[in-house]
Structure formats: C-alpha cells, structure tokens
Amino acid sequence: MQKIVYKKASRVSVQRNSVPAPYHQTKSRRFVHIIPAVLVTLGSMLIANVLWPIISYQLFVSPSLQKQALLSPVADTSFDETGSYIQQVLPVRALGDERIPREPKILTEELDYTNLSQWFPTQEIPEVRPEEAITYEIDIPALRIQQAKVKVGGLALDKNLIQYPGTANPGELGSPVIFGHSVSPLFYNPSLNNPRRYVSIFTKIMDLKKGDTITVRYDGITYTYRVTNKMEVKPEDTYILQQRYDVRELKLVTCTPPGTVLRRGIVFAQLEDIQ
Template sequence: MPLYRYVKSVAIFSPTDLPARAGGIRGLIGKVLPNVFIVVGATFLTTVAYPFVTYQLSNHRWQQGTLLSPVPEIEVIQAKGIVSPLSEPMAPPVLAAQNQQPEIVGDVDLTKASNWFPSAPSTKTRISKISHYQLSIPKLKIDQAVVQIAGDSLNKHLIQYAGTALPGEYGNTVIFGHSVLPVFYNPKDYMSIFSLLPTLEKGDEIYIDYDGIQYKYIIDSYSEVKPSEVEILEQRFDRQALTLITCVPPGTYLKRGVILAYLSKL
C-alpha cells in the first residue's frame, strides 16, 4: 500500500522583491505630495492672500480719487468754529517716533466698541426714546441690520458711538461694525458684517430706518486712520454725515477703515 506525505509549501520571495515594493510606496508618495502642496497653496491664496490683494486694490482706488489739501481739513473747520469735540478737547497728536507702544494689545477685547479708540475722551449718552434702529447697505446685501445706540457688544449688533448725532440730525452719526477675512463674510453675522466696507465706492447708498423715518446716505469717501486718531469722531454741525468704521486690513486690527457718507433727500 503506497504511503503519502503532505508537505506544507512556503512562499519564497526573491531578495529583490522587497526593495521593489518599498520603491513603489516611495513613488506613490512622491506623486501624491506635490498635489497635496498645490491644494494647500491654492487654499492659502484663496483664503488669505487674495483678500489682502483685493483690499490693497480697493484702497489704492480710493487714494487715487482723493485730492490732498495743503492745510488739514480739521484745522480749517476748527477755525470756522463748526466743530464740536464729543465731550472735552482732544488729546494732542503723538508723533510716530514718540509712540513706542504697539497699536495692538493681545489682551484687548475688540468685540467691545469702547476699546476701538482707547484715547478718545469719555462721552455722555444722549437721552433718546429710541435705543435701536436699522441700517441697510444694498451693495453688500446688508438688510435691516440692528444698530444699538451707545452700546458696546459688537458681536450682537452694530454700535452707534455714544455722544454722536442721531440719524437725520446735523452732526456725525458714527457706527462701528466688526470684520473678519472677506472669505468668511456673512451679512447676517455681526462678527463679519463690515468686512467688505473697503470695497464700497463713491455714490453707493446706505439706508437708515430710524423712528419710523428712512434716511438715505450717499457715500463720499473712504480713508484709514490709526486707533489714536480720534478726530473722525468729532461733530461738525454744518452737515448731516454718517461714518461707518471697521478694522482693517481684513482680519487684523492695525487700523480703522472709515466710510464717510452724507444725507440725501429720498
């Protein structure tokens, strides 16, 4: 009777097989990594670099349309006696060489309107039966955004700076709004609502609904100031002005972007 014996076979690899497999993995990584870097770079350009480029272009466009005066405007109107500071005389200007403190302090909560112009004099809240009203900017798709008079929390609504003129009055109605990188812009989110202010142009319209009356303002100019330059908060009683303020460049707190508009008859 024949005898059978079963022998378990064992696969035997050639010594050249393993390096070939390792080389294949390295080759795959070499093909994938460049694509990953391209995607990451494109994402960076879209979310960070592109908004800064468009911001610079918008700022350059406004500067081209502005004529420089040999005498600062604030000195002219002060001489005419038509400027009223908010409460007390403004602090003397500080030269850049004298100001050694940084413009931005990491511990400052800039969702509070009171921290935007630290050197501004204290103001008294005007007595008004109206505590809130609405602001709309059709070009930016801002519709009936709530403005609180003399408030402080910019993450809940826009804020009208205390002591400034009420809508429709002679003087300067000053409104603060928060901003972020334009890629995150949402006209219904008060943390990003003013992100696109620098993209507005002369002649664009702003509407305010206050105490049952709608006021139409026409944009005249855009400028940028340092947090120490509080002259933009002063009141001029020869005009009915509206000033919108946010932080610029987008997503930073280096300066304050300022839109100036004047009341127009509907």
C-alpha cells in the same frame, strides 16, 4: 562482481519566481505618496486666499484712500473755513491727566476688536442712559447687508453695529458714526441666516462706490443716504468722531485692510431723502 558507486546529489537551488503585488496594493502606495503633495497644495491655496485680499488692498485700494494727509485729533471746538461750528465728541485730555499712562504699557492679554473699547485704548467711551440706548436698522444693498441692527452705545460688535454715543442721530444735523467689525473677505457672510454675521458685516464697506445708497430706518422714518467719499486714517485719529452741524451725513467705520487693525476706513454718505 559489478561495483556500484553511489554519488551524492548536489543541492539544486530552486529560484522562486517573484510574484507581482496585487493591483490594489500598488494603487494604495501611489496614493500614499500623493497625499503630502495634495496637502501642501491645499495649504498654499488657503494661505493665498487669506493673504491675497490684504496684499491687493494694500497695493491697489489703500494708496488712493490716503492721498489726504493723516491729521492728528483737533481741539475741543473749532470753526471750519465757512464759519460753521464743529464740535469734538471726545474731550482732549490735559497733559497732567493721571489717566494718561506715562510709561509704555505692556499688554499681556490678546486684544479683542469685537469689543469697541479696544479701538480707543486711551479714551473712555461715554456711557449711555437706558432711555438713550435705542436701536435702529440699516441696509446697504450693494453689499447685500439687510436689516442690520445698530445700537446707540454698547461695546459688543459681534452682536450688532454700534453708533458712537454723543454723535448725531439719523436725520439730524451732524453725523451718526457707526462702527462695525471686519474680517478677511474669505469669511464675509452678512446673511440674515448667519448667527455671526456681525463679525464680518463691515468687511467690504471700502468697496462701496460714490453714489451707492445706504438706507436707515429710525424712529419710524426711512432715511436714504448716498455715498460721497471714503478715506483711511490712523487708529489714533479720533477726529473722525467730530460733528459738523452744517451737514446731515453718515459715517461708517471699520478696520482696514480687512482682517487687520492697521488703519481705520471711513465711508461718508450725505442725506438725500426722507420718507
């Protein structure tokens, strides 16, 4: 009789072939890895666009504007070397004045420089009677500024430009001193269609060159001023408000470098034509 032997078959392991991932999944993974690099690059570019105008202004523009010594405020009245009378708009307070803080004041709130009162923390801005709170318009063609409203008195620099109370009106002997707000040049937009144009409107006034024109329409008369000079002073140098009654000029004032409050930039322009 034939003997039949049955052997137990050994287990055969079947290796499954790896199936490659679909193309769209591979592409998605690559895209996920790229996102952080793209975001870092965009962030760096944004920071550079904000900081570079300030740095370049400090390096290339500001030094030429500070060649003259930064003076301290002058007394109430004085005479210049030609004998012409000069009047200081802001009174100099006595040392015993109780309104002058005797100790450092700690500010708990953020300063808002669209409010003109923040520009003069130790001074009181003169009040304007209703009949004196007039408005007029100013154009600066080189900066694309058209029909900018200037108000005599007030505090809201985000609503209009402000002529400091007590300074001369356009065309008169003396100097209308007009304040305007500035921001980073990246956000400069003086267009009439921009509802927030006054937040950035004076950002580029320090780019004005000698000979550029400034047109003022006041009380039905058009005055043309021509830029003669520009300079920077420290924030506490309020002598920029003083009035010389032997000239007819215009002063434009803003914070510099644009987007900071380190100094005050002033543009001077002489009256050239009346129509």
